[in-house]
Amino acid sequence: MTEGLSPDPATPQSLEGRVRAALGGVVDPEIRRPITELDMVGSVEVSADGSARVGVRLTIVGCPAADTIERDVREATARVDGVTSVEVDVSVMTQEQRKALTTKLQAGRAARGPQFGRDSLTRIFAVTSGKGGVGKSSVTANLAVALAERGLAVGIIDADVFGFSIPGLLGLVDESGATVKPTRVDEMILPPVAYGVKVISVGMFVDDTSTAVMWRGPMLHRTIEQFLTDVYFGDLDVLLLDLPPGTGDVALSIGQLLPHAEVLVVTTPQPAAADVAERSGVVARRTGQRVVGVIENMAGLPQPDGTVLELFGSGGGAETARRLSIGQESPVEVLASIPLSVALRAGGDAGSPIVVADPSDAAAIALTALASRLAVRTDSLAGRRLGLSVS
Numbered sequence: 001m002t003e004g005l006s007p008d009p010a011t012p013q014s015l016e017g018r019v020r021a022a023l024g025g026v027v028d029p030e031i032r033r034p035i036t037e038l039d040m041v042g043s044v045e046v047s048a049d050g051s052a053r054v055g056v057r058l059t060i061v062g063c064p065a066a067d068t069i070e071r072d073v074r075e076a077t078a079r080v081d082g083v084t085s086v087e088v089d090v091s092v093m094t095q096e097q098r099k100a101l102t103t104k105l106q107a108g109r110a111a112r113g114p115q116f117g118r119d120s121l122t123r124i125f126a127v128t129s130g131k132g133g134v135g136k137s138s139v140t141a142n143l144a145v146a147l148a149e150r151g152l153a154v155g156i157i158d159a160d161v162f163g164f165s166i167p168g169l170l171g172l173v174d175e176s177g178a179t180v181k182p183t184r185v186d187e188m189i190l191p192p193v194a195y196g197v198k199v200i201s202v203g204m205f206v207d208d209t210s211t212a213v214m215w216r217g218p219m220l221h222r223t224i225e226q227f228l229t230d231v232y233f234g235d236l237d238v239l240l241l242d243l244p245p246g247t248g249d250v251a252l253s254i255g256q257l258l259p260h261a262e263v264l265v266v267t268t269p270q271p272a273a274a275d276v277a278e279r280s281g282v283v284a285r286r287t288g289q290r291v292v293g294v295i296e297n298m299a300g301l302p303q304p305d306g307t308v309l310e311l312f313g314s315g316g317g318a319e320t321a322r323r324l325s326i327g328q329e330s331p332v333e334v335l336a337s338i339p340l341s342v343a344l345r346a347g348g349d350a351g352s353p354i355v356v357a358d359p360s361d362a363a364a365i366a367l368t369a370l371a372s373r374l375a376v377r378t379d380s381l382a383g384r385r386l387g388l389s390v391s
């Protein structure tokens with residue numbers, strides 16, 4: 001203890017107590033829980049002249065969230081009435097402290113059953129398409145951000161081994177263009193967060209694209225399984241899965257591991273594409289998943305003269321929905337028709353999703369409306385809004 005500083009632990013009324021209470025408002029940006037709950041706050045001492053010294057224990061050396069945590073601790077402490085200056089002592093947890101933290105987090109989760117099991121309150125959407133390049137990843141990324149903007153706790157698993165583009169679409173790349181790596185705390189993997197969305201991607205675990213493309217069934221299955229178990233998502237309201245196009249191994253693994261997932265089929269307005277789009281929905285259904293709707297992307301591009309350029313024709317979404325409705329109790333609907341948009345493409349290239357970068361763009365409006373639609377349960381809890389949870 002430094003001379004002249006009053007002792008910790010503190011009473012709620014003491015200055016130390018009020019500093020500790022204020023630190024309860026500092027959230028670890030990766031784990032998304034208050035640092036006080038994560039035992040990341042060490043000693044708190046305030047001297048008679050109001051100079052405060054706060055000890056902060058980071059989970060690992062080189063923790064990417066270190067600067068943010070230190071800044072937030074400094075600001076929260078400085079805001080406490082009576083504090084005149086702040087010093088933050090940053091250290092790293094011991095092996096035992098780290099173990100205690102992961103055990104605590106895992107125990108909290110285990111008490112509520114498997115992370116995304118049937119009893120979990122997380123609504124899971126698997127986003128699929130018949131073929132590549134129809135905008136499935138762009139839709140997934142923007143939809144996730146739009147849901148997070150509504151205050152929901154949202155995660156994405158990018159399982160598109162052939163084109164893991166979610167990190168790039170959400171700006172989770174460094175200056176050299178390399179995908180941001182998740183933080184590991186012992187066995188636990190903390191997903192990077194972008195625009196309020198927790199993201200884990202195949203691309204974060206391979207050094208070059210060709211590696212993942214070579215993976216076959218068992219390896220893919222294990223990877224998805226690990227994403228579902230070892231990645232600490234916390235309590236999510238919505239989990240979106242970006243699947244590879246078509247009806248391959250990943251779709252089957254997701255079907256086995258998450259048979260209660262709801263499937264969204266993305267297709268273009270080209271009626272000829274309805275065939276392959278339908279197939280991806282039918283395969284998902286065989287594993288017990290429910291197709292909840294079709295999203296038509298790359299629909300007509302509005303022209304300055306008021307006409308609409310239908311580059312990919314029209315009617316493909318409705319045709320896919322019609323086919324997927326055959327023999328079903330309730331019809332599969334077209335949930336959104338998203339127009340072609342230069343801003344959407346440019347936002348994707350820049351890692352800046354259009355729903356926040358340019359919300360008045362017609363494609364952003366359609367994606368935001370889609371998020372509003374999906375944020376309302378349409379099943380037996382008809383009309384009930386998804387509850388908000390602490391992420």
Ligand SMILES: Nc1ncnc2c1ncn2[C@@H]1O[C@H](COP(=O)(O)OP(=O)(O)OP(=O)(O)O)[C@@H](O)[C@H]1O
Binds near residue numbers: 131134245346349363
């Ligand atoms: N509505 C749209 N308007 C303009 N460009 C779009 C639109 N949707 C997607 N794109 C662009 O089309 C390209 C393909 O999109 P994206 O990567 O999202 O497709 P995908 O279906 O996920 O492809 P894959 O499955 O092969 O990874 C991207 O360059 C994207 O910016």
